[in-house]
Amino acid sequence: MDTKLKILVVGPIYGGSLPTAHYTVSALKEMEHEVEFLDFSTFRDSYFKIDTVTKDNEHRRSLKDIYIGFLGEIAMAKAASFLPELIIVIAQAPLTPKVIQRIKGGGAFVSFWFVEDFRTLLYWREVAPYYDCFFTIQRGEFFDELKKFGVKNYYYLPQACSPDVHRAVHLTEEDRRIYSSDISFMGAGYFNRRIFFQGLIDLDFKIWGTEWDYLSPLVRCIQKNGERVSPEEYVKIFTASKINLNLHSSSYHEGIDPAGDFVNPRTFELAACGAFQLVDYRTELDSLFKIGEEVICYRDLRDLREKIQYYLVHQDEREKISARAMERALKSHTFKDRMGEMLAVILEKSPLNSPLLKGGRREIKRQGINNVEGMIKNAGRDTELKNFLSQFRGEENLSLKSIIEAIENGKGSLTRTEAIFLMMEQFLTEK
Amino acid sequence: MKNILILNLTRMGDLLQTTPLIAGLKKKYPDSKITLLANKTFAGICSDIPFIDEVYTFDIKQFTPESGGEEPSLLKIYRYLDGLVDRVKSKNFDTVINLSHSKLTGIFSSLLNAPDIRGITSTDYGHRVIRHPWLNYFCNIIFNRHYNRFNLADIYQKSGDVEPFSKKLFLNISEGGMIFADEFLKRNGFKEGDMLVGFQPASSRPDRRWSSDSFARLGLELMKRYGAKIIIFGVPSEKGLGDEIQAKMNNHLNPPFLKGExxxxxxxxxKTSVGELASLLKRCHLLITNDTGTMHIAAALGTRIVALFFAHALVHETGPYGEGHIILQAEIPCSPCSHHTNCKNPLCKDYITVEDVITAVEILKSQESVGIGEISRAIRNRGLEKIYHGQFQKVKPFYSSFDSDNMIEFLPLIKRPVDLSDIVGYAYRAMWKKVLVSNGILGRFQPSPLIESGVSLHCKEIAEKIKNHFEIRTDTTANQLDDVLTSFGKLIELGKEGISVTHDIIKKVSKAKFDVEDIKELGNKINCIDENINLISLTEPSTGPIVSMFKFSKENLQGNNILPLAEDTLQLYNNLTTEAKLMKQLLEGIQYIFQVS
Incomplete structure (x- = not known):
């Protein structure tokens, strides 16, 4: 593409789409566009600091709304100074419909890349109609839904790899000692992974990444105390493992989503590293890789265990398959390929020009709750209850959570009062 | 006089599934007083359940704030719970049967100080324990649903040490109710001789509802084929759904320009109370329903049912309790959904087509003179399977039947390829029936040569059942069975190790003086054995039910005194070993019969 554009990329505060934002920026720069990255992850700590300010959920929510509004102002200020022709907003970026409209009022063409599952994260319904172009990693049913919500310009743009980062690396002896295993998994401990991977704990299996459950039998497989793993480190894991597992996340399946459609970034990253992977089947997978030649799929635990046994002893096949996968990924599935496709669509859609405005404010809501002194006063003749409540003196509003924490930290057998509060916790949960 | 409290805070359907237990207890102890503690939202039906002497209600909803309103007062809730505990406790129940899974009911039951508490209860320190082998099963099978072949109503009966006898649920209909039904139907143009088909399109959760579109198309097809009259049921909050189905049917039959209905x-x-709903259901020839309370009412009244099961619903657990119903279970690999999850893509409800339901209705209609087991046999013998197979493409159709122990089972209506969970599931059904015997808090099984010799008989029965209802794929099934057998073998070995180490502990601690370090070392060995037992169940999930029972039972062990703890532990290893042995024998026997035939 010959046209060189001024592009502002807006990233998320945190989350799985953050790497996508970084790789998007790198790819655009490599394509010699004038790119600036508004990296909201630098505001992450302050965003989470809000949780430490108050325990009141309503207050937290209000403060976060204000903060998001403030980040929206930053986005507008950035756009006003940089004067981009195109703004690419990456999934989970904190832009509200109001901010999107005002940015658009400045004249830039604003597109969004929704690299999430439309069934799980529903915020797309609120924002999608406001973008000039909406890119997705799913199609079919999602396109029908987008149409229903009045979105006109939507395009399928799957995830990709970034060959600068995702590449085969040389391993030292020390690296091999740390990272080698028969099978490995690199990723977060989602519900389905926590359950499904328990079926592999008799194998030489290393699990890397965050959010794993330490009370689960998988604890023996978790590496590095479940700490975050950097991209530099995880390509070493990919290279050092005989078999890399890939299981698309789900919060409501015990293993594989039988109707899963989109393909996750890991599939492309593993392929680009020349690493051998076993991946759960996805309906979009065979439009991106040749199943059986470039990637091998499994359909359930029994099938996976059989394939693990087979490929562990067939190194030559592993190598051939992963070499083919690497060739495919580097040829067709890089972020540069994706950005090329995205810009081609956008240029066809719009004349690109600029400036911007600013604005945006929110309100705080307040609500009263259980007052400790009032409760003690009203406990009446129930001295056991009174005594129990008096330990919370000093707290203005008493929450059931504080009560339960106090009971859990207590010692000895439960009093009747404590038992009733425990019952109440369940009672309110079940309501 | 026995004074029994049954605690069931779940939904209306579960209350109805409790009725055979209540009837069984009354039969066993005619002088007993039976009290039910139920959730107030679903307590309306209790007055029509026979054999209940008193009902208490648990009003969870009263503290739900109106939208945007104040949070509930903790003190107010506290007083309510405190008062309820006092009122129930004052009745001095000698037996409390807790049929709910929740921690809430566990704490509640423990506060009643009854001598015999069954189900989830709580220790003085707030730890959960489960008492009674069948309720231990009831709580652990949630984690191994693929292998459960017992219906809730049968599990409930067993938890009261009642031998199933009724083959039905119990519900009374008043004379007033029947008069209401006659007038209601007459007012709505229903004539004697019309075929009346009930629809229950709603359910407790949206992802457990067949679509309104499908119900509308089904209604039109039933009217076209049989001249049927359709009656749509539901509670006031479901009015929108009823209107939607009716409107869709109207639009289809009467294009808008005709403005007809x-x-x-x-x-x-x-438009109905629960009692009125029941009387109308009694008049229906057939009910088409999701897995709902209405389905269980219809089952209690003997109305034929075509039930649509998908999402969390699993036929073996909550299928309609009665002979000759048809249940269509969506066939999707992730079925059933895990409890406590919300599927974002509930495709399975579209797996059941209008044509599938029509076929089921056809089968039920042709069944009026013959038993449904006969129909199933006739389908097989007359080679009609291929025709039906073509129709049930993404559905497993089942029919309900009772075995020789009067326990319900759901058998495939047409032959389909057997999978491992079917074979293992049937073997488990036979095994648990033998070993889940109430003989104390922990006790499930006393090994005896009599039971072990009974196994070969069961092999034949199970193999026969599988051959009659499934297509056998000897190659894949045999390979998979080999893996399963190896795992049960490993469990037996670990169980024996557990027995040997606990024997050592008992021997040592029985002496006047013993070395604590010795015992600690043996304790470590036990931990190691338990870890390996758990590992087997994770890598070969078909062993899960036994291991899960073992783990739950171990959690139930109480006290600080080493000797009784070791003796109880020994019994648990004995149970584990014997259960694994029985499963291995059963499965080997079945495999042998398949190979020979």
């Missing part, structure tokens, strides 16, 4: 659709949503 479909004759023969009665929209009764929100």
């Amino acid at each position: 479909v004759k023969g659709v009665i929209n009764a949503v929100g």
Whole structure:
């Protein structure tokens, strides 16, 4: 593409789409566009600091709304100074419909890349109609839904790899000692992974990444105390493992989503590293890789265990398959390929020009709750209850959570009062 | 006189599934007083359940704030719970049967100080324990649903040490109710001789509802084929859904320019009390329903049912309790959904097509003179399977039947390829029936040569059942069975190790003086054995039910005194070993019969 554009990329505060934002920026720069990255992850700590300010959920929510509004102002200020022709907003970026409209009022063409599952994260319904172009990693049913919500310009743009980062690396002896295993998994401990991977704990299996459950039998497989793993480190894991597992996340399946459609970034990253992977089947997978030649799929635990046994002893096949996968990924599935496709669509859609405005404010809501002194006063003749409540003196509003924490930290057998509060916790949960 | 409290805070359907237990207890102890503690939202039906002497209600909803309103007062809730505990406790129950899974009911039951508490209860320190082998099973099978072949109603009966006898649920209909039904139907144009088909399109959760579109198309097809009259049921909050189905049927039959209304659709949503609903269901020839309380009412009244099961619903657990119903279970690999999850893509409800339901209705209609087991046999013998197979493409159709122990089972209506969970599931059914015997808090099984010799008989029965209802794929099934057998073998070995180490502990601690370090070392060995037992169940999930029972039972062990703890532990290893042995024998026997035939 010959046209060189001024592009502002807006990233998320945190989350799985953050790497996508970084790789998007790198790819655009490599394509010699004038790119600036508004990296909201630098505001992450302050965003989470809000949780430490108050325990009141309503207050937290209000403060976060204000903060998001403030980040929206930053986005507008950035756009006003940089004067981009195109703004690419990456999934989970904190832009509200109001901010999107005002940015658009400045004249830039604003597109969004929704690299999430439309069934799980529903915020797309609120924002999608406001973008000039909406890119997705799913199609079919999602396109029908987008149409229903009045979105006109939507395009399928799957995830990709970034060959600068995702590449085969040389391993030292020390690296091999740390990272080698028969099978490995690199990723977060989602519900389905926590359950499904328990079926592999008799194998030489290393699990890397965050959010794993330490009370689960998988604890023996978790590496590095479940700490975050950097991209530099995880390509070493990919290279050092005989078999890399890939299981698309789900919060409501015990293993594989039988109707899963989109393909996750890991599939492309593993392929680009020349690493051998076993991946759960996805309906979009065979439009991106040749199943059986470039990637091998499994359909359930029994099938996976059989394939693990087979490929562990067939190194030559592993190598051939992963070499083919690497060739495919580097040829067709890089972020540069994706950005090329995205810009081609956008240029066809719009004349690109600029400036911007600013604005945006929110309100705080307040609500009263259980007052400790009032409760003690009203406990009446129930001295056991009174005594129990008096330990919370000093707290203005008493929450059931504080009560339960106090009971859990207590010692000895439960009093009747404590038992009733425990019952109440369940009672309110079940309501 | 026995004074029994049954605690069931779940939904209306679960209450109805409790009725064979209540009837069984009354039969066993005619002088007993039976009290039910139920959730207030679903307590309306209790007055029509026979054999209940008193009902207490648990009002969870009263503290739900109106939208935007104040949070509930903790003190107010506290007083309510405190008062309820006092009132129930004052009745001095000698037996409390807790049929709920929740921690809430566990704490509640423990506060009643009854001598015999069954189900989830709580120790003085707030730890959960489960008492009674069948309720231990009830709580652990949630984690191994693929292998459960017992219906809730049968599990409930067993938890009261009642031998199933009724083959039905119990519900009374008043004379007033029947008069209401006659008048209601007459007012809505129903004539004697009309075929009346009930629809229950709603359910407790949206992802457990067949689509309104499908119900509307089904209604039209039933009217076209049989001249049926359709009556749509539901509570007031489901009115929108009833209207939607009716409107869809209207639009289809009467294009808007005709401005007509479909004759023969009665929209009764929100217009009936529970008693009135029951009397109308009694008049229906057939009910088409999701897995709902209405389905269980119809089952209690003997109305034929075509039930649509998908999402969390699993036929073996909550299928309609009665002979000759048809249940269509969506066939999707992730079925059933895990409890406590919300599927974002509930495709399975579209797996059941209008044509599938029509086929089921055809089968039920042709069954009026013959038993449904006969129909299933006739389908097989007359080679009609291929025709039906073509129709049930993404559905497993089942029919309900009772075995020789009067326990319900759901058998495939047409032959389909057997999978491992079917074989293992049937073997488990036979095994648990033998070993889940109430003989104390922990006790499930006393090994005896009599039971072990009974195994070969069961092999034949199970193999026969599988051969009659499934297509056998000897190659894949045999390979998979080999893996399963190896795992049960490993469990037996670990169980024996557990027995040997606990024997050592008992021997040592029985002496006047013993070395604590010795015992600690043996304790470590036990931990190691338990870890390996758990590992087997994770890598070969078909062993899960036994291991899960073992783990739950171990959690139930109480006290600080080493000797009784070791003796109880020994019994648990004995149970584990014997259960694994029985499963291995059963499965080897079945495999042998398949190979020979």
